[in-house]
Amino acid sequence: MPHATTAATAAETDRQVRRLYHLAYRIHRIANLLANPQATGDGVAYATTRIPRALSAARRLLTLPGVAEHDETPYALSFLTAAERQLNAPPTTLLRIAAAARTAAAHADAADDDLRVVVFRDIEERCRYLVNTAMPEPALGRRGLTTRDRAASDTLQQWAAQWGLTQPADTPNPTASAPPRTEPVPTVPAELSRQATDRAAARARCAAGIRCTEPDCLTYGALKVTFLPSAWLCTTCIPAVNKRLAANGYAPDAVQPDPAGTPKSARYFVTLYNAIGKGSRSVQCSSPQRAQFIAETERPFNNTGYTICVSAPPRN
């Protein structure tokens, strides 16, 4: 019965074309991860693994009888070729570098390596900026990377390579995450050296601990006190603040060094907030030195203010 066989073959072809469609839609969503300037390392790794696999699966489907010639196949294929283009476009390389730079900056931070923190964060920021620029925004008259952007992208990639940030994602042990101290450091721009010097200076200042919150004092090594929960006061400011409070009708000596103090196991929470608008971010630290250092070096907003709270771990 040739007629029935033809019908069965047509139904099978339709089924395979539907599979191709599902694949194309899924891949379209995954490829969008590579269009996001803030994509995480995990997101980029996922997309760069999944897209090639989906493309091979699609190629296999295309070899099945009737699939390549099906009327609706070109539309499904348009998603797949777009995903492939996205995968091989400069933004994907830049996002990979950005993710490697973020990881390397965290390692450098843990190792108190201020120069590398500054360099890696700068690389990450510039990569993400270029990825954002690369996304066409017709409403803004933007059609992707200009010749100048491409040159900037090439220079940035070479710079990242000098710092060991361009190994393929599947290569273990990138040198950037554990830089041997004897390795010669590329010459960095003066602005980055200055930032690294500032960071090292902040680290040295913060060795004395949390800063007194009295605006005209700001001495390092202040104490947690009773009565004023967000204040940290030095021993000179405690009597001065008590005097001021007493003048406003509060009990004399209301403020005292907190007897619970700051036990070794305490956790410090630095809240960085936008002093002139919305938004805040909290960072947890395990020492007062680190908390003060974060408060002085992290600037998520143009006008960043901070408060430092401490909490003792629950007693068992």
Ligand SMILES: [Zn+2]
């Ligand atoms: Zn003080």
